[in-house]
Amino acid sequence: MANIKAKPVKITETILRDAHQSLIATRMKTEDMLPIIEKMDKVGYNSVECWGGATFDASLRFLKEDPWERLRKLKDGFKNTKLQMLLRGQNLLGYRHYADDVVEYFVQKSIANGIDIIRIFDALNDLRNLECAVKATKKENGHAQIAISYTLGDAYTTDYYVNIAKKVQEMGGDSLCIKDMAGLLVPYKATELVSAIKGAVDIPLQLHTHYTSGVAAMTYLKAVEAGCDIIDTAMSPFAMGTSQPATEVLAETFKGTEYDPGFDQNLLAEIAEHFRPLRDEALQSGLLNPKVMGVDIKTLLYQVPGGMLSNLVSQLKDAHAEDKYYDVLNEVPNVRKDFGEPPLVTPSSQIVGTQAVLNVLNGERYKMITKESKALLKGEYGQTAKPVNKEVQKKAIGNEKPVTCRPADLLKPELKTIEEEMKMYKQQDEDVLSYALFPQVATEFFQYREAQQKSIDVSVADKENGAYPV
Ligand code: CO
Numbered sequence: 001m002a003n004i005k006a007k008p009v010k011i012t013e014t015i016l017r018d019a020h021q022s023l024i025a026t027r028m029k030t031e032d033m034l035p036i037i038e039k040m041d042k043v044g045y046n047s048v049e050c051w052g053g054a055t056f057d058a059s060l061r062f063l064k065e066d067p068w069e070r071l072r073k074l075k076d077g078f079k080n081t082k083l084q085m086l087l088r089g090q091n092l093l094g095y096r097h098y099a100d101d102v103v104e105y106f107v108q109k110s111i112a113n114g115i116d117i118i119r120i121f122d123a124l125n126d127l128r129n130l131e132c133a134v135k136a137t138k139k140e141n142g143h144a145q146i147a148i149s150y151t152l153g154d155a156y157t158t159d160y161y162v163n164i165a166k167k168v169q170e171m172g173g174d175s176l177c178i179k180d181m182a183g184l185l186v187p188y189k190a191t192e193l194v195s196a197i198k199g200a201v202d203i204p205l206q207l208h209t210h211y212t213s214g215v216a217a218m219t220y221l222k223a224v225e226a227g228c229d230i231i232d233t234a235m236s237p238f239a240m241g242t243s244q245p246a247t248e249v250l251a252e253t254f255k256g257t258e259y260d261p262g263f264d265q266n267l268l269a270e271i272a273e274h275f276r277p278l279r280d281e282a283l284q285s286g287l288l289n290p291k292v293m294g295v296d297i298k299t300l301l302y303q304v305p306g307g308m309l310s311n312l313v314s315q316l317k318d319a320h321a322e323d324k325y326y327d328v329l330n331e332v333p334n335v336r337k338d339f340g341e342p343p344l345v346t347p348s349s350q351i352v353g354t355q356a357v358l359n360v361l362n363g364e365r366y367k368m369i370t371k372e373s374k375a376l377l378k379g380e381y382g383q384t385a386k387p388v389n390k391e392v393q394k395k396a397i398g399n400e401k402p403v404t405c406r407p408a409d410l411l412k413p414e415l416k417t418i419e420e421e422m423k424m425y426k427q428q429d430e431d432v433l434s435y436a437l438f439p440q441v442a443t444e445f446f447q448y449r450e451a452q453q454k455s456i457d458v459s460v461a462d463k464e465n466g467a468y469p470v
Contacts, residue, residue, distance in 0.1 A: 009259045010046035010230040011251070012084060012206065014244050015275065016074070017049040019234035022210065022242040024287045025310060026058035028278070030070045036274040037077035043263055043271070045081050046230050047117050050074050051110075052085030054346075056093040057438060060445045068113055068430040075114030082116035082143075088346060089122040089129040090408050094437040095347045095372070097380070099411040100132045102418070106433050107136035113430070121147035121179055123348040126382030127167055128406040138172060145206065146173035149343035150180040152303055153336075155385035158196050165197045175204040175230075180219075181345045182299050182308075183212035187222040194226035206230035210242055212309070214295035217245040217253070224259050235268070237275035241293035242309060248272065289313065302329045303336075308349040315357050324360050331356040334365075338392045339376055340384025351376050369396045379403035425450075 020028040033050075040048060051071050059067040074083060090097045092106050110118065118137045122129040125148055137144040146168040148161060161178070168176050178185070178193065185193065190207070197205055207223045209216045209232070220231045232244050239246035251263040282288035292310050304312070312329070316322045332344075335356045342348040351372045359365045375381060377388050377396040380403050393402070403410065415432070422435040425446035434442040 006258050006260070008261050009224045009228075009250075009254055010206075011247065011261050011263075012047045012049055012208075012230060012232045013040065013043070013045045013235065013247060014049045014232050015235045015238050015247075017051060017053055017055055017086065018208075018232070019238035019243040021054045021058075022244075022310075023238055023292060024282045025314075026054040027062060027282075027287060029063055030059075030065055030073060032278055033070075034073060034077060036271055037074065039267060039271050039274075041078050041081050043081075043267060044261065047082040047084040048074075048078060049084040049086065049119075049232070051083065051115060052087050052093055052119075054093075056434075057441065060434060060438060061441045064445060064448055066445070066449070067434070068109075068428065071110075071113045071115070083114055084117040084119060084145075085110060085115045087118050087120045087133055089120055089133050091123075091129075091347060092133075092437060095350070097129075097407050097411060098436065099414040100408055101413040101415040102433070102436050103132045103408075104136045104139075105415055106436075107133055107142070108140055109430050109433055111137070111140040111142045115142065117143040117145055119145045119147050119177055119179075121149055121177075121345070122382065123149060123345050124342050124382045124384055125149055125164060127164070127171065129382050129408070131171065131406070132408065134172060138174075143174045144172065145175045145177050146171070147177035147179040147208070149345050150178050150185055150209075151182075151343035152184050153341045153385070155341055158193055160385075161193060162196050162200045165201045169201045169203050173203060175206060176201065177206040177208055179345070180207070180209040181343070181349070182303050183210040183214075183216050184300060184303055185209055185219050186213075186215050186300075187218040190219045190223040190228075191226045194223045194228045198227040204229040206232070208232040209244070211240040211245055212242050212295075212299045213297055217249060220245060220250060221253060224254070235275055236272050237279040298329065302332050303344055304329065304332055304349070304353075308344060308353050311350065312353055312357065315354070319357075319361060321361060327360045328353075328356050331359050331365075335359065338389035339373070340388040341386040342376070342384050347372065348376065348381070366392060366395055380407055382407055422446075 016033055020026055056067045059065040059070060090103060092098055092103060120130050120133045130146060134144045134146065148164050165176055205228050207220065207228050209219055224231065233247040233250050234244040236246040236248050248265060248268045251261055254260050279288065289310065291313060316324055332352060335352045339352060344352060354370055355373045358368050362368060374396045377393045378400060418436045419432050422432060425431060
């Protein structure tokens with residue numbers, strides 16, 4: 001062993017973003033995070049993923065928190081650790097394509113408020129949808145990590161990923177991530193895939209997977225042995241199930257080997273101690289559904305990512321049709337095929353999932369087609385790996401002409417208009433972006449914020465009048 005050169009695996013901690021997005025519908029509050037970040041800052045993580053994805057929407061919509069304020073508070077606490085976010089290319093954190101001026105401004109403000117590494121992906125792996133965000137990140141001296149959505153299907157051979165990896169390097173990605181949203185990458189396939197990619201590009205390779213199908217920890221082991229530089233894990237109270245493998249487990253797995261990340265298990269135990277009551281609380285309130293905690297080997301069949309599984313469960317619950325769960329899971333691959341075999345990740349996972357729910361609940365396929373399904377079939381999200389089903393496309397868009405260019409080329413600058421529309425609410429520059437992404441939700445949040453500020457003023461001025469924030 002003495003002559004073996006150490007190449008410690010780097011670890012990105014996801015408990016502040018993906019882990020709670022996957023397990024408890026992104027409901028972790030800033031106040032749940034702040035007391036522990038000083039300790040987390042001492043672990044030696046490559047980065048902490050703590051922003052982006054669904055956290056932005058959930059903060060404004062459900063938690064009545066300003067996401068920008070959260071980011072600034074996290075930045076204050078993490079003095080030594082890089083902060084990482086997840087960005088859906090031209091979709092940013094929303095569900096449509098934004099014009100380039102909004103994308104550039106969003107990236108600029110994310111980095112200005114504390115983000116170091118931006119993981120940028122496109123649901124369809126259409127790299128044209130990443131160009132603008134990647135350029136903007138590099139312009140602001142951020143680290144642009146380009147993520148390829150990993151999925152299975154006829155189009156998705158090892159060569160497919162190697163070719164995209166080469167393009168990622170050419171377009172200036174500082175690192176590359178294989179983003180396996182559903183836990184579809186099995187251990188020996190990881191050996192093959194990682195070796196092939198490492199043989200083709202020089203930039204660091206990170207692997208992101210979910211525990212859903214039960215193989216994730218083994219997949220990381222094989223990936224690291226094959227040369228993968230960085231892996232994503234979550235502290236054990238919010239690990240496994242539809243989340244990531246546990247940080248403590250992987251740290252221990254590599255201990256004493258050339259890959260040893262050198263983490264202190266006692267420190268990790270203290271951090272886990274902080275999060276455990278939050279998990280117990282979530283289980284008790286029903287926020288954490290035991291259904292998403294087990295191993296679901298069927299995800300290998302349905303290829304449904306963690307967040308999407310819990311969304312389907314709640315959509316069916318709302319429709320009082322929970323017994324249709326497996327019918328919907330069976331319909332998902334059919335819809336996916338009709339839609340050009342896209343990887344199932346936000347927003348395509350929601351689009352395919354909702355369409356599958358409609359197809360099942362209506363008892364007839366494509367009797368109703370959502371606006372988003374139409375847009376996907378029309379090419380408004382970009383190019384799919386396979387052609388879409390022409391019949392279904394015809395049913396959805398009639399004689400409209402499909403889009404073949406970079407979709408954002410069709411969008412005029414929109415920042416000025418948005419700024420004008422929301423100026424009565426603006427208290428900081430970043431508010432413009434919150435409004436750009438979620439106009440209605442942000443407006444409600446701004447009104448709540450104003451009401452709260454007023455009631456605080458009133459209660460300071462006149463404690464007797466009983467006005468309190470709602
Ligand atoms: Co994920």
